[in-house]
Amino acid sequence: MAGNTSRVASLASLRLPIESHVLQAFVSEAIKPFISCVVTFGAGHFYISQSDKGGLVFGGDIDGYNSYAQRGNLPMVEDVCQSGMALMPALGRVRVLRSWGGIMDMTMDGSPIIDRAPLEGLYINAGWCYGGFKATPASGYCFAHLLARGEPHETARAYRLDRFATGHLLDEKGQGPQPNLH
Amino acid sequence: MRIPCPFCGERDLSEFSYLGDAGYRRPELGSENIEEFYETVYLRDNPAGPHEELWYHAFGCRSWLIVTRDTRTHEILAARLSKQAALA
Numbered sequence: 001m002a003g004n005t006s007r008v009a010s011l012a013s014l015r016l017p018i019e020s021h022v023l024q025a026f027v028s029e030a031i032k033p034f035i036s037c038v039v040t041f042g043a044g045h046f047y048i049s050q051s052d053k054g055g056l057v058f059g060g061d062i063d064g065y066n067s068y069a070q071r072g073n074l075p076m077v078e079d080v081c082q083s084g085m086a087l088m089p090a091l092g093r094v095r096v097l098r099s100w101g102g103i104m105d106m107t108m109d110g111s112p113i114i115d116r117a118p119l120e121g122l123y124i125n126a127g128w129c130y131g132g133f134k135a136t137p138a139s140g141y142c143f144a145h146l147l148a149r150g151e152p153h154e155t156a157r158a159y160r161l162d163r164f165a166t167g168h169l170l171d172e173k174g175q176g177p178q179p180n181l182h
Numbered sequence: 183m184r185i186p187c188p189f190c191g192e193r194d195l196s197e198f199s200y201l202g203d204a205g206y207r208r209p210e211l212g213s214e215n216i217e218e219f220y221e222t223v224y225l226r227d228n229p230a231g232p233h234e235e236l237w238y239h240a241f242g243c244r245s246w247l248i249v250t251r252d253t254r255t256h257e258i259l260a261a262r263l264s265k266q267a268a269l270a
Contacts, residue, residue: 006228017224019202020253065200066253068230073183073256075196108224164224165216177223180200 003068003103005126012119017108017164018127019179021062022101024072026080028094030054044083055097058084062104062130064180072101104129110182111170114142114152115161123147124161129182186261189243197241203227204234204248204264230254236264 009016031054038049048058060080063072077099084091107113107127112135114125125143128135142156152159158170175181183195203226209218230253237247246264251257 004230006226007230010227015221015225015227017226019226019228020230065251066202066228066233066235067256068253069256071256073195075194165220178202180202 002128002132003105005105005124009117009124012117012122014117014119016113016124016126016161018105019066019108020068021064021104021106021179022067022069022072023059023062023104023130024076024080024099024101025057025059026077026099027051027097028056028058028091029097031056031094034090039087041083041087044086046080046083046087048084048088056091056094060084062106062180062182063101067101068103070101070103072099104132106179106182108164108177108179109169109171110175110179111172112139112159113161114139114146114156114159116146117161129179183256183258185237185239185247185249185258187239187242187245187247188261188263189245190239193239193242197239198237198247199240201236201238204236232259237261 003020006016006018006020033050035048035050035056038047040047046058046060048056050056058080060083061076063076105127106129110129112129113127117124123146125139128139142153145153158168163169184192185195185198186192206222208222209215232250233253234248234250237249239245239247247261248264248267249258250260252259
């Protein structure tokens, strides 16, 4: 239930270290072949690729406030376009065709959770922040391993739900304990 | 989104920064109850609907506000100074 994990968990009376945030994405008008791969820009937090139809598909940070509205606001549109210009100044004359917003389950440390829930028989694979779609094959593999064998897959051992209580956070950039810092 | 600051009036979102759910309470000074700190720092109700949240008017009066906003529509239902809310 991407974006709605807290609402599903509340049906089992669970509170999770997750906030739902809006992440915007953008598509430009179609242009000739320009980018042959996905380019990510860590310094400004921006990604871009080109679709088969020629449109550039790009995005950046979350808006940074709790939202289930599936639409964002203009300050982040400006921020994403600025990051794009910093990386590829040639983008400046390309026109944006459309944009949309999706809901992200943002954990407090910016990393996902693949673990047993405190209730018997309930398992959690959630909090994928920006990366849920791309990570689906690998996260599904690790989740299946947990379900079938009752123990975490070795690559997902650290994605514990109790890491927030024990202090074993996976805050890769050292940003802090708040979704809009990630 | 525009936020009606009680001191400055209605201002653009870009003047504010967001902290999160205003409902959290710090454990008592000197508390050694780790569970309470865990709940304060990490656990959130994350409701779809009216949400009381803390916003800082960084490029305005530099006040902390408690804003009630519907997370499904971004409609702002109320905004008050957190200082006044604390004294009330």
